[in-house]
Amino acid sequence: MVKATNITWHNAAVTKSDRHLQNGHGSCVLWFTGLSGSGKSTIANAVSAELYRMGINEYVLDGDNIRHGLNRDLGFSEADRTENIRRIGEVAKLFVDSGTIVTTAFISPFRTDRDQVRALFEKGEFIEVFVDCPLEECERRDPKQLYQKARRGEIRDFTGIDSPYEAPDQPEIIIRSDLLTVEKAVKEILGYLRDKNVI
Numbered sequence: 617m618v619k620a621t622n623i624t625w626h627n628a629a630v631t632k633s634d635r636h637l638q639n640g641h642g643s644c645v646l647w648f649t650g651l652s653g654s655g656k657s658t659i660a661n662a663v664s665a666e667l668y669r670m671g672i673n674e675y676v677l678d679g680d681n682i683r684h685g686l687n688r689d690l691g692f693s694e695a696d697r698t699e700n701i702r703r704i705g706e707v708a709k710l711f712v713d714s715g716t717i718v719t720t721a722f723i724s725p726f727r728t729d730r731d732q733v734r735a736l737f738e739k740g741e742f743i744e745v746f747v748d749c750p751l752e753e754c755e756r757r758d759p760k761q762l763y764q765k766a767r768r769g770e771i772r773d774f775t776g777i778d779s780p781y782e783a784p785d786q787p788e789i790i791i792r793s794d795l796l797t798v799e800k801a802v803k804e805i806l807g808y809l810r811d812k813n814v815i
């Protein structure tokens with residue numbers, strides 16, 4: 617790793633607290649994690665749409681989209697996934713600093729990677745949302761036909777097939793997306809944000 621030298625941290629004139637006061641709500645990251653097809657993207661977007669409707673500053677960072685731009689140099693090896701999550705963690709931190717409720721939809725299969733992102737944040741700002749869905753159901757949904765390809769051996773290192781997924785030990789929120797509708801999941805997540813006085 618290259619260390620930053622001859623670089624000075626500048627304190628901002630407008631702080632995160634200033635922004636919270638002006639916005640009338642707090643900021644945090646809702647970090648969705650789960651298998652491909654578990655529903656991360658669908659639920660993260662539905663949460664964001666509801667927050668938008670309420671006049672809250674929100675933004676979605678989505679796996680496929682980030683991999684088209686910021687992280688287009690990264691593949692799916694263990695090291696690349698770790699770097700993918702590290703960068704997204706840093707981007708999410710900027711969004712939280714800007715006063716935004718940012719939702720992220722990445723498989724983020726490794727516990728240590730997610731914990732390292734958590735460590736970037738102040739207490740309560742990192743909300744891990746485990747979208748828990750059995751592999752069989754994800755494979756039945758197969759919205760992008762990627763499981764089919766992985767089973768045929770056309771995609772290597774596919775999460776859940778020939779690459780591991782480490783479920784969170786103590787996520788703030790668990791959504792059983794095989795049992796809960798998208799609407800119910802949104803309600804539960806917004807309820808959590810209200811309980812914690814983020815909104």
Ligand SMILES: Nc1ncnc2c1ncn2[C@@H]1O[C@H](COP(=O)(O)OS(=O)(=O)O)[C@@H](OP(=O)(O)O)[C@H]1O
Nearest residue numbers: 652653679692697700722723724725772773774775
């Ligand atoms: N080998 C392999 N394993 C898993 N997923 C794969 C792979 N190759 C391509 N894809 C597609 O890329 C999306 C996952 O990207 P992420 O950035 O979320 O992955 S990771 O967090 O770095 O593990 C994932 O999107 P989602 O289905 O939305 O999860 C897939 O569409």
Ligand SMILES: Nc1ncnc2c1ncn2[C@@H]1O[C@H](COP(=O)(O)OP(=O)(O)O)[C@@H](O)[C@H]1O
Nearest residue numbers: 652653654655656657658757759793796797798
């Ligand atoms: N309860 C549910 N929650 C989320 N997605 C669901 C649910 N039931 C069915 N689905 C479907 O499952 C698929 C999940 O895909 P997606 O959101 O892209 O997952 P991921 O981002 O985890 O890969 C979508 O086609 C969605 O419509």
